Structure formats: structure tokens, C-alpha cells
Amino acid sequence: MKLRVSDISFAYNSHPILEDVSFSLEPGNIMCLMGVNGAGKSTLLKCINRILKPKEGTVFIGEQDLHSMTGDDIARKLGYVPQRHPDNRLNVFESILLGRRPHMGWKVEMRDYELVEGIIHEIGLEDLAMRPVNELSGGELQKVVIARALAQSPAILLLDEPTSNLDLKNQLEVMGLVRRIVRERGLSAIVAIHDLNIALRFGDIFLFLRDHRIYSLLNRDNLTEEIIRDVYGVEVMLNKVGDHIIVVPH
Amino acid sequence: MTCASKIIESGHGRIVKAYLESLNHKILLFFILAGLTFLVALYAMAHGAYEISIKELLLALSGNGESAHGTVILDIRMPRVVSAIIAGWGLSLSGLCIQSVLRNPLGSPSTLGISQGAAFGAAFAIVLFGSQVFSATMFAFAGAFAAGLIILILATIKRLSGEAIILSGVAMASLFTSATVLIQYMASELELAAVVFWTFGDVARSNWTEIGLMTAATLLATVYLVMHRWDFNAFSAGEETARGLGVNVTGIRYAGIFTVSLAAALITAFLGVIAFVGLIAPHVARRIIGDDHRMLIPFSSIIGALLLLAADTVGRLVMGSGSLPVGVITSFLGAPMFLYLLIRGYQ
Numbered sequence: 136m137k138l139r140v141s142d143i144s145f146a147y148n149s150h151p152i153l154e155d156v157s158f159s160l161e162p163g164n165i166m167c168l169m170g171v172n173g174a175g176k177s178t179l180l181k182c183i184n185r186i187l188k189p190k191e192g193t194v195f196i197g198e199q200d201l202h203s204m205t206g207d208d209i210a211r212k213l214g215y216v217p218q219r220h221p222d223n224r225l226n227v228f229e230s231i232l233l234g235r236r237p238h239m240g241w242k243v244e245m246r247d248y249e250l251v252e253g254i255i256h257e258i259g260l261e262d263l264a265m266r267p268v269n270e271l272s273g274g275e276l277q278k279v280v281i282a283r284a285l286a287q288s289p290a291i292l293l294l295d296e297p298t299s300n301l302d303l304k305n306q307l308e309v310m311g312l313v314r315r316i317v318r319e320r321g322l323s324a325i326v327a328i329h330d331l332n333i334a335l336r337f338g339d340i341f342l343f344l345r346d347h348r349i350y351s352l353l354n355r356d357n358l359t360e361e362i363i364r365d366v367y368g369v370e371v372m373l374n375k376v377g378d379h380i381i382v383v384p385h
Numbered sequence: 386m387t388c389a390s391k392i393i394e395s396g397h398g399r400i401v402k403a404y405l406e407s408l409n410h411k412i413l414l415f416f417i418l419a420g421l422t423f424l425v426a427l428y429a430m431a432h433g434a435y436e437i438s439i440k441e442l443l444l445a446l447s448g449n450g451e452s453a454h455g456t457v458i459l460d461i462r463m464p465r466v467v468s469a470i471i472a473g474w475g476l477s478l479s480g481l482c483i484q485s486v487l488r489n490p491l492g493s494p495s496t497l498g499i500s501q502g503a504a505f506g507a508a509f510a511i512v513l514f515g516s517q518v519f520s521a522t523m524f525a526f527a528g529a530f531a532a533g534l535i536i537l538i539l540a541t542i543k544r545l546s547g548e549a550i551i552l553s554g555v556a557m558a559s560l561f562t563s564a565t566v567l568i569q570y571m572a573s574e575l576e577l578a579a580v581v582f583w584t585f586g587d588v589a590r591s592n593w594t595e596i597g598l599m600t601a602a603t604l605l606a607t608v609y610l611v612m613h614r615w616d617f618n619a620f621s622a623g624e625e626t627a628r629g630l631g632v633n634v635t636g637i638r639y640a641g642i643f644t645v646s647l648a649a650a651l652i653t654a655f656l657g658v659i660a661f662v663g664l665i666a667p668h669v670a671r672r673i674i675g676d677d678h679r680m681l682i683p684f685s686s687i688i689g690a691l692l693l694l695a696a697d698t699v700g701r702l703v704m705g706s707g708s709l710p711v712g713v714i715t716s717f718l719g720a721p722m723f724l725y726l727l728i729r730g731y732q
Contacts, residue, residue, distance in 0.1 A: 186628045206631035215629030223621040224676040248401045
């Protein structure tokens, strides 16, 4: 389903965080949300699924205005994975099953259980299914929380820095997983991310935030050294190595 | 289960099967604990200064026994046993709910100032109106419930975080405690004794009407928690995740605290301050079965009930005189037990 963000503005008290942010995203694409710390990436993600109420503007999923939807309705369309996950003693199966909450009636149906098992196989979490999540490694936990978002059967995934705190192998695994899911299930994903090289490797569209606004919205081929310099305040070179574009700071 | 067996036959469903089996083990364990509680209750009703055999006990319970047995059991021991079970259940659920919605392991009726509010209300009434049971109970309830309400109002106006709510609870608790000390200082010796005696939580205090009220409030809290069990699970996964899953975080937090404050306030008003059960029982339950509130709600309830009943029975039978208030025992057992849980948990 197509996501359309229309003129979103947000302020904490009178301190502006986002101003007039508009874009749309077609299914099957990963959009990387980029910008310096405090640029408003997390705020934008939260405004999109109405965890934060934007001061102005609205969001459409397909033809539906999020404004007119309940929390459960939104949770059935948008799977949100926050940046931080406090310790808890739900096991992996229960953590993923929790993603069915917006769909559940009084009782957990057998099809909810089946769907969770399907996702566990899809992501390769079979050996961890009965483990409490507070015993998992960072990479394993990230896969579990993405699995939970998938259990919501959403049209769109919103991921807030899914690769921060992960080692290189896990960064590649987690982002590879996101790309596979997006392509296979025809979802779209918006990923707030700091690592330019990981972003360039897995993203299709890049949205750079600067001074509370969209500074640039482009695909990989149009990215220039100037944009990165303007957004991050760092001089860089873009080099092509094999199929990949690599960002190297001076 | 036919649907389950169909998936398992198709080669898929191995994990679902393992998970459902683990759920069944937990359910079995719950019934074992419930059975154990029932046995302790029978034991407690049969033993004491006046010994009654189990056979005579069962006869008396069915209304066919000797009238002397009937009087001892139905008028003295049974209210005490049932009070212990209901109070343990209610206090434990209050602690569970507060811990879950505030995402803080220190949550309990005493950390929000509910117990201290009750003690203050009772002390106030005793000094002002003399030690009539009725006014002490009414004021204790008012004090306890006011403590819960003040915290909720503060939290609503200032949009406090879970942590800030706990901290304001601790502040309220300390304010109520100092106010109680001030009242004690101004009280006569007789009033002072009554005030101090009131604060020793004792399950032998209540009559059937009061037990009925405590049960109603506890059932209300139980129904609320059970209805929102998945929302509470979402809280376990973190506040932002819960919001992302469509949970009305603020609404559930306030309604939850309101509901359990009512139960804890009533229980404390009728029985006095019973420390630590509300804090410990949910922790014991979490250690045994994890954070899934579908199981955590029944487990906390039964563990709270069993703990308080066992503590009261031990106090009554082992400590001799039969009148040692259970609040003293839970305080004594509670602290070392809590330390043990912490040390084991953080090794």
C-alpha cells in the first residue's frame, strides 16, 4: 500500500522539530531516513504512526487518512520498531505473538499461533523460540522485534535505527532481512539510520533531514558528496567499489 | 486442538506444539499451587487452640457437624483464612499492576503511598474520634485512596513518566508517614496504643461483610487486568512498542492504578498494613513463569494468597499465642526473601 506523508509539522512546546515534511513511498521500497543526531528522524517515524500527534499535516495509507483511524487500526497497517527495548522475561514466541495484539479478539486463535511459527521459520529463529528475550544477543533481539512488527501483518515497517549497537555481521544480516521481507512481501519500509554505507547498500530512496525540513529526497544514483557535506558538515568522497558506493570521509 | 494436530501432521507446527505444551505445564503448575493453597486452608481451619479433625472439619463445612465446631470454623477460623487468601490475592495483583504499568520493579501499594495513606487516615480518626472501628476504617480507606488519587492527578496534570510516578509515590509515602508520627506525638497513651495496633496488619480483624467488599474490589481488579492482559504484555516490551501496537498507554496506566488502588485501599483499611506481599508475590511469579500476563495474573494471585495464608498460619500455630498479626511476619519474612530473589536474579 502506498504511504503518503503530507505537510507534517511537529514541535516540542514551541521548539520546532519538523516543518512541512511531505513525501510518498511506493510498496517494495526501503527509504532510509538520514540526518544528524537530533535532526528529527525518530520524531518523524513517531509522527507517521501517530505515537506523537503532529501539529499539522496528515498521513495517508492508500486512501485512508490516519487521522480517522483508531490505535488498533493503525497498528494493523504500520509495524513500528523503536530504538530501545527494555529487558523483559517474555520468551521469543510470546514476544512475536504480541504483534498479533491489534488483530486479536478475546482468545488467541490457532491461526495466530501458526502465523507466528511461520515468521519464526522465515527469519530463522527456530532455536530461540522458547528463550526469554533478556537472554538474547543484540542481533537476535533485533530480529525478534522485527518479527513482532511482521506479526502485525503491516503494509509498512517503521524501523528506528535497527542497526545501531550491532556488529558488522549483524548489521548486514538485519538489513538483509529487512530487504528480503520488503521485496518478498511487497511491503515498504522507512528506516532511520546513521551508517551511510549500510544505508547506501540496502536503501532504495534516501531522505535527508536538515534544519527541521527535507533537505533532499533522492535515489542512490543522484547522491552527491555535496549533499552529505551539507547535511553532516563533513567532507567526503563517494567511491565505487564493485557494485557498491562507499562513503569515505576526508 | 484438532486444528493444532492438523498443522503438526503437516510437518509444520513443531514450535506451536512446543509452545502450547509449555503453556499446559504452566496451567498444571497453577492448579498445583491452587490445590496447595486449598490444603493449607483446610489445615489452618483444623488446627489451633481448639483442634478439629479433618473429618469433623469437612462435616462442619457442609453444615452437618457439631455446633461448637461450626462456631469455631465458620465464625473464627474461616473468615481469617478467607481474608488471608483474598488480601494476598488483591495486594499481589495491585503490586503486579503497578509494577507493569509503571515498568518499575519497585511498584507496590506501599511505594505509591497507599498503605501509608491508610495508616495516616486511621491514626487521624483514632485521635480525633476515639478508637471506633468504623471511623478508623473509613478514614483509612479515604487516606489510602486519596494517596492513589493524588498521584494520578499529579501524573495527569504534569504528564509524569512511570519513574516520576514512583518517585512521587515515595514522596507521598514519606509525607504520610511523617504526618502519622506527628499525630502519634500528640496522641494520649491510649490513643497511641490504638494507632500502633491498627498499623499491624491482621487478617483476623474482618467480618463477612468486609470480606465481601474486599472480594468485590479484588474481583474488579482481576477482571480489569485479565481484560487488558495483552496490553500489559505490551507494557513489558516497552512503552514505545506498546504505543506502536495500538495500546492506549496513558489510559491503561491510570485506569489500572485507579482500579488496584481501590482494592489495596479497601484491604488495608479493613486489615491494616500488610507489607511486602504486594511487592514480592508478583516477583516470585515472574521468576517462575516469565512476563506473559495471561499466566502472570493467575500466578501472582495464587502466590500472593498462598504466601499470606501460610504466613498467617505459621504465625498463629508456631508463634503460639495465636494473635501475632500477620503484617509483622510478612515484614520479617519479606525483606530477606526479597534480597534472596534479587541476589539470585542478578548473579
